[in-house]
Amino acid sequence: xxxxxxxxxxxxxxxxxxxxxxxxxxxxxxxxxxxxxxxxxxxxxxxxxxxxxxxxxxxxxxxxxxxxxxxxxxxxxxxxxxxxxxxxxxxxxxxxxxxxxxxxxxxxxxxxxxxxxxxxxxxxxxxxxxxxxxxxxxxxxxxxxxxxxxxxxxxxxxxxxxxxxxxxxxxxxxxxxxxxxxxxxxxxxxxxxxxxxxxxxxxxxxxxxxxxxxxxxxxxxxxxxxxxxxxxxxxxxxxxxxxxxxxxxxxxxxxxxxxxxxxxxxxxxxxxxxxxxxxxxxxxxxxxxxxxxxxxxxxxxxxxxxxxxxxxxxxxxxxxxxxxxxxxxxxxxxxxxxxxxxxxxxxxxxxxxxxxxxxxxxxxxxxxxxxxxxxxxxxxxxxxxxxxxxx
Numbered sequence: 001x002x003x004x005x006x007x008x009x010x011x012x013x014x015x016x017x018x019x020x021x022x023x024x025x026x027x028x029x030x031x032x033x034x035x036x037x038x039x040x041x042x043x044x045x046x047x048x049x050x051x052x053x054x055x056x057x058x059x060x061x062x063x064x065x066x067x068x069x070x071x072x073x074x075x076x077x078x079x080x081x082x083x084x085x086x087x088x089x090x091x092x093x094x095x096x097x098x099x100x101x102x103x104x105x106x107x108x109x110x111x112x113x114x115x116x117x118x119x120x121x122x123x124x125x126x127x128x129x130x131x132x133x134x135x136x137x138x139x140x141x142x143x144x145x146x147x148x149x150x151x152x153x154x155x156x157x158x159x160x161x162x163x164x165x166x167x168x169x170x171x172x173x174x175x176x177x178x179x180x181x182x183x184x185x186x187x188x189x190x191x192x193x194x195x196x197x198x199x200x201x202x203x204x205x206x207x208x209x210x211x212x213x214x215x216x217x218x219x220x221x222x223x224x225x226x227x228x229x230x231x232x233x234x235x236x237x238x239x240x241x242x243x244x245x246x247x248x249x250x251x252x253x254x255x256x257x258x259x260x261x262x263x264x265x266x267x268x269x270x271x272x273x274x275x276x277x278x279x280x281x282x283x284x285x286x287x288x289x290x291x292x293x294x295x296x297x298x299x300x301x302x303x304x305x306x307x308x309x310x311x312x313x314x315x316x317x318x319x320x321x322x323x324x325x326x327x328x329x330x331x332x333x334x335x336x337x338x339x340x341x342x343x344x345x346x347x348x349x350x351x352x353x354x355x356x357x358x359x360x361x362x363x364x365x366x367x368x369x370x371x372x373x374x375x376x377x378x379x380x381x382x383x384x385x386x387x388x389x390x391x
Contacts, residue, residue: 006051013043014111018119024366025127025166026134027155034366041103044110064109067381068102070328074321075101078286078314078363085285094286097364101374108378113385118180121173124371128170129189131156132196135163148201162368164205165354167197169371172212172350175343204357212350216342265304265357267294272303276312283315286363303359306373313361326352329380339384351376 020036027033047054059065079094111120131153139152148160157163171193178186197206271292276283290312292300303309310322333345351373355362362369 006047006054009043009047009051010054010110010114011116013040013047014107014114014116015119016040016043017107017111018116018123021120022123022127025124025170025371026131028157029365029367030155037100037104037366040107041100044103044107058106058110061109061113063383064381067328067332067383068105070321070325071105071377071381072098072102074318074325075363077318077321078310078361081283081286081314081318083285084282085287087287090287094363100365101363101370104370104374105378105381108375109382112382117382118177121180122177124375125170125174125177125186125189128166128173129193132167132170132192135196136192136199149196149199157368159360159368160200161202161204161358162372164197164200164202165208165368165372167193167200168205168209168212168350168354169347169375171197171209172343172347175216176341179343204354208350208353211353212346215346215349219337219342219345264294268292268300268304269308271300272305272308272312276308276315279315281315281317283311283313283318286313286361288313304357305359306355306362309359309361325377329377332380332383335383336380341384344379347376348380 016036017040020033020040023030023033023036048058049055075098076095079091079098082088082091082094108117108120111117135149135153135156137153139149149163150160157166171190174186174190174193178184197209268290272290275290278284289301290303294300303312307319307322311319314321329348333348336342336344354372358372360369362373
């Protein structure tokens with residue numbers, strides 16, 4: 001089939017990729033779900049190896065391949081940084097994960113070129129919506145306003161902040177899916193995702209989502225009256241729920257504590273810079289973590305900022321490589337905006353703001369950061385495709 005009908009094979013692995021995105025949104029880091037990604041990966045590589053037609057079309061996508069160089073250099077450098085870390089044998093594992101992440105980006109591009117982008121976005125939107133419903137069903141209702149949706153659906157992201165990030169990504173993907181399909185009734189799912197985002201009581205995802213959502217309205221506005229009405233109804237439903245449950249008191253307290261938490265974060269970042277300055281050029285290596293007790297007696301191991309984490313682990317070189325990935329992504333935003341794909345740009349902006357206060361590193365097997373960093377990057381690197389350009 002690879003030789004006689006490569007296009008059919010491309011469609012098959014793209015559908016496996018869509019299935020992976022759907023189930024991975026619900027069952028975070030479950031190995032059986034990851035099998036869908038591996039099947040898609042194997043078929044994708046097989047078409048490149050055995051089908052001259054598929055290989056030629058892939059290599060002719062020069063703008064995308066040029067953009068792929070930046071994550072390649074970033075991933076390769078941090079994978080090799082294991083060699084000067086405390087665990088050099090880990091280099092083989094991170095090189096494998098590098099391959100996975102690069103192919104993940106390529107699979108999204110191939111899905112878009114085949115016209116399956118709407119299915120990917122729909123899979124993420126519906127998967128995150130189902131995750132939200134399952135979480136709300138299984139959470140302990142008696143303490144739902146205190147435990148921040150923790151200890152509910154067992155396959156949700158372990159970190160409630162990442163769960164909030166999932167809800168935000170789901171909302172933005174939902175906007176794209178509805179735009180592409182015209183199924184406006186799906187806006188009925190938005191209050192569920194928004195409610196879950198609020199109930200996580202996670203400030204980082206909420207702030208990042210708000211900033212990204214504002215971008216939709218202030219950049220080249222072309223929304224219609226019905227879109228404004230949908231937004232008003234959704235916001236009104238959420239506000240009614242917040243006040244009827246007296247949740248607004250808890251939420252205000254969380255916002256007020258942001259001021260106090262900021263000083264704690266500054267202390268962590270100050271310690272990170274002190275440690276990083278000991279090896280400023282190439283950093284400490286991939287597996288370096290903090291050993292630090294903050295001002296309120298907490299043991300801290302992460303930097304609480306991906307940008308400082310890249311400096312700690314990879315030094316100035318690593319930070320520049322991360323900056324190059326982000327910088328190139330930002331350059332692509334104008335192409336999406338010109339093509340009336342503002343939401344795609346907003347997803348990338350969300351990721352950049354979200355990771356200002358998240359320090360877990362972003363190289364590994366399918367986990368939360370595949371949705372929260374690499375998926376937005378894949379979207380923004382896949383620049384808009386002209387009609388019939390794939391034929």
